[in-house]
Amino acid sequence: LQLFKHGLAYKAKMDINFCPSCKVGLANEEVVGGECERCHTPVVRRAKEQWMLEITKYAQRLLDDLDEVDFAPRIKAQQRNWIGRSEGATIRFPILDTEETLDVYTTRPDTIYGATYMVIAPEHPLIETYASRIRNMDALMAYRTEAKNKSDFERTELVKDKTGVRIEGINAWNPISEKELPIFISDYVMMEYGSGAIMAVPAHDQRDYEFAKNFDLPIYEVVSGGDISTEAWTGDGAIVGSPLIDGLSVPEAIEKMTGILEERGLGEKKVQYKLRDWVFSRQRYWGEPIPIVNCPTCGHVPLDESELPLCLPEVDSYEPTDDGSSPLAAMEDWVHTTCPSCGAAAERETDTMPQWAGSSWYFLRYLDPHNDEELASREAIETWMPVDWYNGGMEHTTLHLLYSRFWHKFLYDIGVVNTPEPYQKRSSHGFILGKGNIKMSKSRGNVINPDEVIEEVGADALRSYEMFIGDFEKAVSWSNEGLAGTKRFLDRLWFAFERVDMNKRGYSPELEVQIHRTIKKVGEDYEALKANTAIAAMMALLNEYYLQDSIGRDEYEVLLRLLNPVAPHITEELNELLGNPPITEGKWPAYDPDKTVEDVIEVPVQVNGKVRFRMDVPRGAQESQIDALLEEEDAYHRQLEGKRLIKRIYIQDKLISLVVK
Ligand SMILES: [Zn+2]
Ligand SMILES: [Zn+2]
Incomplete structure (x- = not known):
């Protein structure tokens, strides 16, 4: 409701991705390779009224503030790619014999001399506007229908052969090269991206190149360095064949051409983002109902805050409906209500929120879970936020992360939270794969069941092996030999107890340097999520102990303390046998920096x-x-x-x- 009241939630008729099997609309992010992320049914497009959140208003801040946080580099890169900021120019191409222009956005205004035709999305309204002049309306409409049934992914990624239809009856004018340009419709141009129109520069864009080859259109080189008889040249080079900017480098030419366009009133500099507004409606039962009432006279009216939370009605069946509307729409008692504003009969919004709604802020609730007055008390927020360190799978480092950052920024703007970013540090672990680097799955029968492993080697050996298995951030494959090796290490630690000389205190001169170094290394490695190299260092230290006549009591104890986070049970047990109070109640071992320096x-x-x-x-x-x-x-x-x-x-x-x- 706050988003709605601040003008960031709006309803729009959108062509959405629709899964015919799950019968729900999907966000772009939930479509993977043209298929529904959940059931792998090919996704189709349907026009639906959807609630949208205007995340695009926050695009620049979501980008800029990445500089303020400690996220793993690959996570930052994902955020940047998804936001997709680009700098370029809007250029207005006059449509011949009309007063209108066809506006395009391009990151490469330097290649305008190479623009030899234009392409608009099949849905582009230009077709309706000039219907009376267009001579091949039937062909255009047939193509449009075909495109409608393809997903975005199919349209942009899968198609090898670029298809399209030339619009007969209208042409555009390249105001810089002063040439007439044919206009095509093609499904590789999307209505939702940019203006739904592009200037095609076949010599320097591979998709345009393929299209031009198919339709036998001129390919005109304007950046030197490639061989345009075989493929588009997308690299750098000096500008050629472009009288106003010849000889310049690409960046120089971009700047100069943008200036020329601005001077002549043909266009202007523009920053654009790939990020789209967030489709926030779902047509399923399980989700927070959107607390809005649709009144025939007042429009969308928010529920009074005293009526929150709006709960789902209890029902027997919550199957999605065949026409794709929300299951809640069928629950008449629940739907019919009165308008909070004018009191007339009205209907509740029947779409629900996506799972992202809850995951965008749940952690704030942990701060103050019993507070029924507010999200969390100011005091709790001041004490605990931001989250110091958030580790999770890579599958959540694009969307969940982006959405919750957006959500948090909004809460910050309206004074609910105290920081513009929710998480100070974000890291991500790699997958543990089955033998032969294959993802573990029930269907492949290669799942390692931790219960069975614990049964066989104990919880400490399993934990230690998982920590030792490899680089925390990378995918690694499970190995029974590796597990056995780690188990052996713990066995050796156990039996080393028999060699402990309880009267030998302090560190012996032979071991002193290695012990101090190991304390330093293990502490630093744990913090850097490098438990694997920490364990390797402890293994080396234990080997060293075995080479001595006996192990000093303190020498043994320090190793137990260092290993405790990885193998808590066995180390606590051995520590107790030494007659010590619990490790977890003690301090982390200290090292003397002077003694870590080695020749x-x-x-x-x-x-x-x-x-x-x-x-x-x-x-x-x-x-x-x-x-x-x-x-x-x-x-x-x-x-x-x-x-x-x-x-x-x-x-x-x-x-x-x-x-x-
Ligand atoms: Zn599905
Ligand atoms: Zn009303």
Whole structure:
């Protein structure tokens, strides 16, 4: 309702993506590869009245504020791509023998001399406007009907052969090259994007190129550097064949041509976004009902806030209807109401909100879950917000993230929350895949059931293995051998207890440096979500312990503390056997920075007899440290790509030699 009251929610007749199987409208984001994200039925287009949220008003802020937050680079990139800001120009092409112009948006005004024809979307109203002059109306209408049944994805991505129909009877004029341009309709141009019309520059746009080849249209090179007899040239180069801007670079030409267009009143500079307004209506039962009453005289009237929340009616059947309207529409008792404004008979809005509505702000409720006066108290918001760190799957780093950021900015603008961004830090974990890098799924029968793994090796071994399995952000595949290795590490930790000398306190001189370094590394790695390299360092330390005659009590204890976040059960148990109070009630181990500095030397690493790279190794490093050091070396992983390590030889301070196959 606040969005409505602030003019950010409006109703519009939209061509929407409709899933004939789920019988609901889908947001563009819910259409994947032309199919319904949920049931994979090909999506069709239908015109429907929809509630829309004007997220586009926030496009620039959603972009700018990415500089203020600590999101993983790939997450920021996704946000930027989705918002899709581009700078370019609007250009007005006169339609010959009329007073009107055909307006296009282009990021490449520098290529205007190369514009040899124009294309408009099949739905473009120009066709109606000039119906009396158009000689091939039937062909245009037939094409329009065909296009209507295709999804956006099919129209823009799938089609290899560009199709279209020339509009016979009207032509446009290129005001810069002073040439007459034919106008086509084609489904690769969308009404919703830009103005629904483009200037086609076949020499420098691959889609235009394919279209021009199909229709035998002139292809005129205006940026040098490519070979336009084989394909469009989209790279940089000096401008050619363009008297007003010849010889300039692309950026210079863009600027100069935009200036010329502005001077002559033919166009102006423009910033455009790919981001569309957010289709906020769903025709299904499960969703928050939109608290609006449609009154024949007053129009859309918000419910009084005292009547919120508006609850769903309790019903036996909430199947979607065949005509695509909301199941709520069939519930007459619920639908019929009176207008909050004039009191006349009126009907409730029957569309519901998408699942994104709740996910855009649920975390705010955690701050103050029992507050029935407001979303959360100001005090709670001041104390807790923003969310320090939000980790979640990559499937939620585009839309959920964008929507909740938009929502939060709006709440910020109306004074409900205290920060313009909801999340300070956003990271994302990779998938754990089945054997052979295949996604786990029930149908493939390759799902690893954690309950069974726990039954077999224990919860700590499972946890440790999951933390050790690989780079947190990347997809990795499950390996039973890897699991066994991690289990072995925990077993060794367990049996090391027998070697603990309870009277030996402090760190021994032989181990001191490595212990301080390990404390430092493990702490830093945990924070950086690199539990895998932290565990490798702890494994190396344990190996070192085994090389000693006995393990000091403090030496053992510090390792238990470091490993505790990963393997809490076994470390607490062993810690108790040492006679200590619980680890979780104690402090994180401290290290002495002076003692972490080691004398480092560069050691050549041979692969199959040839030196492939060099690696920094602490002077006098033990055999047991080398694996962990290699593990962190990018060059090592490159050498091993697609190969297997057969043998590793280490000559202290001198050489590492690997045999791979
Ligand atoms: Zn579906
Ligand atoms: Zn009314």
